[in-house]
Amino acid sequence: AQRVTQPEKLLSVFKGAPVELKCNYSYSGSPELFWYVQYSRQRLQLLLRHISRESIKGFTADLNKGETSFHLKKPFAQEEDSAMYYCAHEHNAGNMLTFGGGTRLMVKP
Amino acid sequence: EAGVTQFPSHSVIEKGQTVTLRCDPISGHDNLYWYRRVMGKEIKFLLHFVKESKQDESGMPNNRFLAERTGGTYSTLKVQPAELEDSGVYFCASSQVLGNGNTIYFGEGSWLTVV
Structure with missing residues (x-):
């Protein structure tokens, strides 16, 4: 079945440490992949999309078709990065999103 | 500009x-989506409206769920009769266009607890 997998439910790091949130997908072809973030008491919001190849809040994500991965990385984690992070695949150019299970990132002082 | 609003926040x-459950999309957004996350599971797509038409309702779990978007503005999602396994958070989202430049905006969710 086509799916998005985030193997870690919880990731805890210290402030200033590098962080990598893993995401693997099982779709063929050229997938449309995104990272969404939900901070405490806030709504789910788009963090970045692979097609833009952008860096948002110091986060980057590179699509690796060979490994079918789209891991989210930040070299130096900040306490305000603590949140739930969801990797998602978009079907049919703007239609349905398929989400991974989410990873809770906790950045300790 | 107001974001996607959902009511009630808890039920x-x-x-x-x-x-x-009611969802008011961002004004001018033709695309409206419903998603839900039940306990311990992933956020799952339920359906997609384009204006008042159901574009894709492949994620609706069964016929106890009925979504409407009369007039192409706000949408309602009715659960009748509710079962215990329906407990979770129901998200609404909207977007202006489809395609690679599309950004989907989410509401804060409606938390449903069935006891």
């Missing part, structure tokens, strides 16, 4: 009762 109902 506790008994098994067998009916609940209606």
